[in-house]
Amino acid sequence: MSPWTCARSWSSSPNAARYDASCPSSGGKRKAGKEGLGSVEGMGICHSYTPDGRCVSLLKILLTNFCIYDCQYCINRISSDTARARFTPAEVVRLTLDFYKRNYIEGLFLSSGVIKSRDYTMEQLIEVARTLREVHGFQGYLHLKAVPGASKELIDKAGLYADRLSANIELPTDGDLKKLAPEKSFAVTGGTMKEISARVEQFRAERQESPKAPKFAPAGQSTQMIVGATPTPDAAILDTASRLYTRFKLKRVYYSGYSPIPLVDARLPAKSPPLVREHRLYQADWLLRFYGFRMDELTPPEQPDLSLELDPKLAWALRRREAFPVDVNRAPREVLLRVPGMGVRTVDRLLRIRRWHRVTLADLARLRVPLTRMKPFIVTADPRPTGLIDSARLADRVTPPSTQLSLFASAREALTGEL
Numbered sequence: 001m002s003p004w005t006c007a008r009s010w011s012s013s014p015n016a017a018r019y020d021a022s023c024p025s026s027g028g029k030r031k032a033g034k035e036g037l038g039s040v041e042g043m044g045i046c047h048s049y050t051p052d053g054r055c056v057s058l059l060k061i062l063l064t065n066f067c068i069y070d071c072q073y074c075i076n077r078i079s080s081d082t083a084r085a086r087f088t089p090a091e092v093v094r095l096t097l098d099f100y101k102r103n104y105i106e107g108l109f110l111s112s113g114v115i116k117s118r119d120y121t122m123e124q125l126i127e128v129a130r131t132l133r134e135v136h137g138f139q140g141y142l143h144l145k146a147v148p149g150a151s152k153e154l155i156d157k158a159g160l161y162a163d164r165l166s167a168n169i170e171l172p173t174d175g176d177l178k179k180l181a182p183e184k185s186f187a188v189t190g191g192t193m194k195e196i197s198a199r200v201e202q203f204r205a206e207r208q209e210s211p212k213a214p215k216f217a218p219a220g221q222s223t224q225m226i227v228g229a230t231p232t233p234d235a236a237i238l239d240t241a242s243r244l245y246t247r248f249k250l251k252r253v254y255y256s257g258y259s260p261i262p263l264v265d266a267r268l269p270a271k272s273p274p275l276v277r278e279h280r281l282y283q284a285d286w287l288l289r290f291y292g293f294r295m296d297e298l299t300p301p302e303q304p305d306l307s308l309e310l311d312p313k314l315a316w317a318l319r320r321r322e323a324f325p326v327d328v329n330r331a332p333r334e335v336l337l338r339v340p341g342m343g344v345r346t347v348d349r350l351l352r353i354r355r356w357h358r359v360t361l362a363d364l365a366r367l368r369v370p371l372t373r374m375k376p377f378i379v380t381a382d383p384r385p386t387g388l389i390d391s392a393r394l395a396d397r398v399t400p401p402s403t404q405l406s407l408f409a410s411a412r413e414a415l416t417g418e419l
Helices: 003-009 012-017 089-101 117-137 154-159 174-178 186-207 234-248 275-290 312-319 344-353 361-366 371-377 392-397 405-416
Strands: 059-062 109-113 142-146 164-165 220-229 252-257
Touching: 059 089, 059 405, 089 109, 089 117, 089 405, 117 154, 142 154, 154 164, 154 186, 174 186, 186 220, 186 234, 220 234, 220 275, 234 252, 234 275, 252 275, 275 312, 312 392, 344 361, 361 371, 371 392
Parallel strands: 059 109, 109 142, 142 164, 164 220, 220 252
Antiparallel strands: none
């Protein structure tokens, strides 16, 4: 059977796999030698991007959409009447190799419903990875789902083949799981994450002693949370993400908006949350990890949900006007990072510029920052009108009008990384 026939024979595969948001291949360092096939980086790999900026250059499929669990938010739950189908490990291997040779993909993102048992499912996923690596010398990117609760031995084996592992936390709180997915728990998933984290650290230490020591999930681990399936506020979602980053050294937490499914449980919402909510959570996640913000600053008790109209940094700045304006010629790096419109790259460039002369608005314009948004919050070497930060209409002035961005404009904005 050709890969095209095999893929067409399971029309539910892409639909089922699309709910998994985690797909980037950042962090992988594999490179084929004379006998191998593929590479995570280098020439000859085509990348495609969806309008919301997600990379789709991986073959992202489920081994099967059958599942023994009855998670109410999942289209593939055992009580769902969706059509069922299953790939064999050999079919997934053939699909991956054929698509890779056609330069359609740079690797494989493989997940699965739970078949028979956790260990049996994990064995099937590992067999795909083992065959690709050992039989075909495949050195492209492999992302495997680690089935929460699978045995330690199987998790250890999976990490030797995969570039990244991910055990999905699914919902933001353990209470949410008990309500909608009683067969799952934070304790079980957390135990799998802990095992992956410990093995990553162990293998890194071993490689410092010997460069020939094997690698274990060199791109680390990630997880995914469904947003909007329960009334849980953004503060709780970010709190869970923050604890996961700290405890298990995750590379990324992915936020995936809930998608309504047929024959929905009465406890689930009939509509998806606004897509902008995902965007705000990613922005807040970034601010917590790289900009020095605290949870209570972005989601104070009186406002546990992020604003959909304002980005989190701007919303914080408008609440804390007494902290502004900031003198860009004197403020330390951690203070400059809190100025709306200033990203990490801009701040680092600004610090280099001011070693040589006082920074002006013209210097900032050359850095291509959003000056209209920034002006009320900064002081430069230029003469400056007073009272901007106290204006009653400040929010209107610094908030850009809502417009439909093109795909390429969104890509440029993503590259600058200015928040």
